[in-house]
Each structure stands twice: as structure tokens, then as C-alpha cells.
Amino acid sequence: MAVHSFTIAHIEPLVFRVPIETPVVTSFGVMRDRPAVFVRVVAGDGAEGWGEAWCNFPAVGAEHRARLIASVLAPLIEGRTFETPAAAFAFMQEATAVLAIQSGEPGPLAQAVAGIDIAIWDMLARRSAQPLNRFLGGADVGRVRAYASGLNADEPERLASRKAEAGFRRFKIKVGFGEERDLRNLETMRQTFGDETELMVDANQAWNTDTAMRMGRLFEPLAPKWLEEPVRADASIETWQSIARGCGVPLANGENLRGAAEFSAMTASGAVRYLQPDIGKWGGISGCLTVARHAVDSGVTYCPHWLGGGVGLIASLHLLAAIGGEGILEVDANPNPLREDLILGFPEMADGDMLIPEGAGIGVAPDLSALKRYAVDIPS
Template identity: 50%
Template sequence: MTPPILARVEAHVFRTPIKEPVRTSFGTMTERAAVFVRAEDSDGARGWGEVWCNFPNAGAEYRARLLADIVAPLALGKPLDDPVALWAEIDRALHVLRIQSGDAGGFSAAAASLDLAIHDLRARKRGLPLWRALGGRDDGPVPVYASGINPGPAAADTVTRTRAAGYRAFKLKIGFGEETDLGSLRPVAASLGDGERLMVDANQAWDFATACRMLPRLAEFNLGWIEEPLTADRPTAEWTQVAAVAPAPLAVGENLRGAGQFQTAIESGLFGIVQPDVAKWGGQSGCLPVARAALAAGRTWCPHYLGGAIGLLHSLHLLAAVRGPGMLEVDANANPLREGLLGDLLTIRDGFVSLPGGQGLGLEPDLKPLANLRSLHIERHG
């Protein structure tokens, strides 16, 4: 029998304003965008992925077109029996285009989204939840943390709200100046109960001198980790000195691309937390071996994620497949492109979330309620 082939790829772009902007050290989001991707094979089986596009979200439509016009044609008509080999083939084909265009991120995210959709499709056809199709054995709940918490006086209120919603770990945005950073952290740290954890994310805000000055100031907070105190491309010598003065493990990964970069980071011993983003680079095919390598080296693997519903579910399934001490990152900010699809599928209880039942992701997204938020829909056929 002829194996099924990839027959259709769709990209759906949505964007919506939000009442409370999401602030980071590199910029502010005043709306949320998402690119949801659906893959269909010649048997009619379907799977879903998502393109990373949260900043600048003006690039959402562009990345959807990269997927439709360049990435999808590399896969349409190809068999789907080996998603990892197909992703590797696409990744090799895109190498020259990343260099030629100077847009490694856009091509990587578009390719990742298709890989996610294909893995979901394959798991559904096998009648398995995605975490089990990826090799997981334990269906127990997964630990979570509330992320993306804005700086300033409202930080403590957000922690109170998310704590009431079931979270027991929280990550604050820093990198807004010493007064703002310490002023945000002190009331939150003082409010922590037994077993609760606090982390921070500088989002690459500091140069070397500022990082060396600021990191010791964070010692009073007993942090679980400090994320991206330098830009991801700084030389190893700087990271080595920053790690030496850091009062908590360093976390990196969302802005690394390629197995080589991740292996270098893992082998350096400088980073206790490794954070690939399945919708930003690699999909399941690229990120699964990174996760296993991190755990084998004694590091903590935590998937990075701050987008819509589908990418969040993929992150959950990958974390469930590899387990370890990592936690699922869940955006504490309102996002109709997350809640509008998930509904009550993911309920947090005492710091954990149960895995969704069913096949694949455990969600068949209903995009109809979001129709008035859609800005672009593209289809490509084999």
C-alpha cells in the first residue's frame, strides 16, 4: 500500500487587542497574535501546530506566508511515516534561505509549526495521546508555573490572582531598572508560602557590566532561576563570569537555534535550566532530543512558551513525554487566543495540571468563535 502523504497545509492568523499590555524589557505587546497551522494527509487525518509570533506580532502574517509559500511546498506530497526525517530534510533545505534572507527566526518558526502539526496528526492516527507517541510512560499531572508577570506594583496582585487559580510557582519580568526590579520582587517574595517558588526573566536586558552589578542584588530572593541576564549571543567568557556571580542557576534556550547551539550550552555547564521553544525552533523533532540531552547531563529542562493554545499544548505533551524536574510555562496574562480555544481543558490544581485525554493534543480546535479575529487564512495543496 502507498503510505499517506501530506496533502494540505493551512495557516490561520488571528490577532486581538488586550486591555492590559504585556511588558518586557525589549518592548510592549498591546495586542496578541497567533498563527495556527493545520496539516492534513491523503487519508484525511489532521493535526495542529503553531508558529511563534508573539513579538513583534506584526510579523504573524509574514510568518504564515513563509510557511505557505516556502516551507509547505518542501513537504507537500511527502510521506509522513518519519516526521523526524522530514523535519531534518526541511531544515537542511532552509539553511541557505536563513542566510540569504537574514531571517533565521522566521524560517525556523514556520518549519517548527509544520513539524508540530505532523506529530499531532501522526499521534491521532496511531490512536495515542501525543505525549505517549513521543515515548512518554507516565500519565501523572505536570507541574506548572505562572509566567510573563508584568513589573511594578501590579506584580504582587498578579501573583495573588494566579495563586488563587492554583499556581505555586511564579516568574516575574525584570530588566526595567534596579528600583523597579527590586520593588516588584520584594512584596512578591515576602508573600511566598511553603513550597512556593519564584523565578525571574530579564529577557536579555543587561550588558555584561549591568548583569554583574544586578545579579548579586537578587540574592535576597532565593530564586529558582535567572533567565537570560545577557543577550543569547554573548561570548562564553561573559557567561562564565556572570554565572560566577549569579545567586541562582541561569536559564537560556528560547533564543538558541540548532542542535549544535543547544549542545554547546548544555556541555558548558553554565546553565542549570535549558528552555527550547517548540514553536520557535525545532518543533517536536528538534526539541525532544534537546530535552533528553539536557536531562542526561543533569540539567533541568523547562519548555519555553508564551503564545496561543496549540503551542502550549504541544509544550505540555513534550514535557510529559520526557518528565524530569521541569515545569510548564503558562502565561499569566489574558490571551483570548489561548483561553478561547482551551476553555477549561487545562485546570491548575495545587501547582499541577492533568494531561488532556484523547488522541494527539487532546483538542480539536474550534476556530469558529475566533472568526472575527482572523486576519489571514492561507491554504496550500499537494
């Protein structure tokens, strides 16, 4: 990866919201539409790239993250020259560190920074005429393994069967809706897809320690590949280690961790077998590249979390392809035109794998003409 210095000329956050018929339900909240904050970065030489900031919650999250980008971060770095994307990422982190404390918003600011960082990497890879995974030093691979995620508690096997027809071979269901319902759903999924199919469960931080261990033991005969976030993501390392010893199912965590130190501690703890940083929540490519490499070097599988629009998903695909290993890509199974229908160049699924788009950078871009009717104006 050869990076020449670059100057940030312009940063533009774009907010979109698409109505949906069926809300996306988790143990902690409901999404009644599908939002996205796409971030366009333009360099001084005219090269441009696309990123995406996480914005699913709260209901006003997309507009808020976009205003942080426009009012706080864009004025900080427009006109500045950086030697590497990591240098721009470090500058944005440092420049907003006190503001994050003062405002009580370290998460939203980290998400805004992440969206810009992804766009910078995409811009530089496009400028070098390389796919992002190759620009990051990854092997020349054409696809990555993927799984259908976000299967709600209301007959998840029905949506999973439709996704199987679309080429998916691995599935993750949401749990945390009561012991009987959770077990019935996992049993039905196992009966529907057989013993050889990889199934995962995600509790979205729903339980306390005792419940997590009890549910893990109940799930164990049904052989889920992992149990994700059975307790709060910020529970102590000792709590996670205790659950790992008494659970019976390998643990996954990471989408709600923030900062290199937290990821390093979780990786070193031995408590999780699968680490799941979300490039739109913290770190972008710059932070998560280091986190993912450290995880793989430590014997922990890197499985990127993503439950947003298509820009962040395909950036996650490229990062996973660059890292390699046994990780699998999370692909939301719920309808979301902002993920695929309104993204130019969105790749296909092929027998459980998602193909890597051809072309430079992430290889996809928002279809701005088609997206006009879903655009949300952001006051200056």
C-alpha cells in the same frame, strides 16, 4: 512509538489576533494584542493535526510567518511522503537552508518549520489514537508542574494573587526595569507568597555582564529559583560561564537559541542549570525532543519556554511529560483567549499542576467557529 510512512496532502496556516486591554510589557518591546499562527496539517489518509509557530514580535510577525508557511514550505512538502516526522523536519531545514541565509531570515523560517513539525507529530499521534506524550515514549502521567509567567513590572503580586486563586503555586516576574523597581517587585512577591514558594526572574536579555552579576547578587537573598536571560542569548559561552560564577542565582537560557549545536554547547558549558527551548521558535517536537533528552542526560533541567497560544502550550506540556525530570511548564499569566478560552479541550490547573488533556494527539484544537471574528486574512 511506531510510525508508519505518511504523505502530506495539505498545510494551512491560520492567523488570529485578539485585542487586549493591558499591553504585555518586556524590557525590549510591548505586545498590544495577542496573535497566533495555528497550523493545520492534513495527511493523505485524512488524518489531521495542529501546530503553532511563534509570532509575537515584530507586530507583523504572525502574518509574515503564515505567508512563509503558505508560500515557501507548503509547496515544498505537500505531496511528499516521509517515513518519520524527524525526516520531514530535516527535509524542511535542508531545503530552506540557503534561503535562510539569502533572505537573512533564519529565525522566521525556523519558526514556520517548527509550527508544521508540531502539527505533524499531533497528526501522527491522533492517527495512532495515543496522547502525544505517550506516543513520544513517555510515562503514563496525568499532570505536569507549571508556573505562572509574564508577570509585568507594574505590581506583579496583584496578577500573581489572581493566578494563585486559579491554582498556580509558582511564579515568574519580569525584571530589567531598573535596580530599585526590580528588587522591590521581587521583595514584594517574596513577602506575598512566603519563603517556600518558587519564584523566578526573567530579564529578557536586558543587561551587560557586570549588571547581570550585580543584579544576581542582589537577588540572591530573596532566593529566586533562576535568573533567566540576564544578557543577550547569543553572548559567548565564556560570558555565560563568567556570569554563572559571579551571579549567586542559577541561570536559565534557551528560548532564543536556535539549532542543535547551540543547545549542545550551552548544555555542556555548565553555565545554565535550566534549559528552555521553545518548540515554536526552533525545532518543533523533532528538534526539541533531542535537545531536551540531551539536557536531562547531562544533568540540566528541561523547562520549555512558551508565551503564545494554546496549541503550542499544550504541545509543550506533552513534550515535558514525555521527557520527565524536574522541569516545570511555563504558562503565561496575562489574559489571552487564544491560549485557553478559544481552545477546545483546554485542561485545568490543580494545585500547581496542569492536567494533561484526555484524547489522542495533543488533545486540544482551535475552536474555529468562535475564532472567526479574530481571523486575519493572509494574501496569497
